[in-house]
Amino acid sequence: MTARHILALSGGVGGAKLADGLQQACNDGRLTVVVNTGDDFTHLGLNISPDVDTALYTLGGVANPETGWGRRDETWTFMDTLARLGGETWFRLGDGDLATHVERTRRLAAGEALSAITADFARRLGIQADVVPMSDQPLRTRVHSDEGIFDFQDYFVRHQCRPVTRSIEFAQGDDVRPSPAVLAALADDALDAIVICPSNPYLSIAPILAVPGLRDALREAGVPIVAVSPLVGGAAVKGPTAKIMAELGVPVTADEITRQYDDLLAGFVLDERDAALRERIAVPVHVTDTLMRSADDRVRVARETVDFAKHLKARA
Secondary structure (H helix, E strand, C coil): CCCCEEEEEECCHHHHHHHHHHHHHCCCCEEEEEECCCCCEEECCEEECHHHHHHHHHHCCCECCCCCCCECCCCCHHHHHHHHCCCCCCCCCCHHHHHHHHHHHHHHHCCCCHHHHHHHHHHHCCCCCEEEECCCCCEEEEEEECCEEEEHHHHHHHCCCCCCEEEEEEEECCCCCCCHHHHHHHCCCCEEEEEECCCCHHHHHHHHHHCCCHHHHHHCCCCCEEEECCEECCEECCCCHHHHHHHCCCCCCHHHHHHHHHHHCCEEEEEHHHHHHHHHCCCCEEEECCCCCCHHHHHHHHHHHHHHHHCCCCCC
16 A cells, blocks of 8 residues: 555544554555544543544554553542542543643643644654644534433433434534644645544534535545445444434445435445445445454555545545
């Protein structure tokens, strides 16, 4: 695989795994990972960016291998003490992870942009890729359910995705725009392809596409856009993708994912367990084993995805 510059859209664990594979497979090329910030929230007075941190920890080689999120070899003295004091413990912050949030909060309060802070954290973790928040301004995912309207982390962590989803809202102010680093990457003459990682299309990728102007900028980049299916045999590898699809009344099938991305796609990477759906997909399809159980799997899926993109023409 030879690619000068790849841009990837990513949410949490699944997206970070493929981004890690892309980082390893890009060799001397450049990788930009645009990360969802619709999950961001303020907790215990701290600015938390869960998907950004998952990308940083995964690409930096310090992620918890058992959960895919948080830091490896984490300790929990802070949470244990907080519990004894009667504090909120439904969203667990490890001691090492806590340092990330404290420093981010301090620098945001001093007027620094989230993208600049993230870039500095990535440098300090030795990450080769450019890790870029989708926007420096708040855009927040809210889940409308049969039990009320929940901010994303309340729905996802506090209520463990139990409420039935009726619709999803992306609340944002008039000033929301793509991070300057995202637009700069999309304007790069060396950009070869855009990869939509196997993150939740409704909760992780849709917020990125909801940033005003970003969907058009992706389309106008003039390179193939390829999505990797987040479904394997009609089920999500991790997270509530299949549950949400069913509750929103759409078929829980990989070909439905291509309709979610509509006019963006030039190609689609389909898991081999769903190969029978190939003829129902309007764009060119590459069939492979998309499960990323190991580091080698991450690199394999990344190489196949980029090689596939190289043979596609960008849609007008």
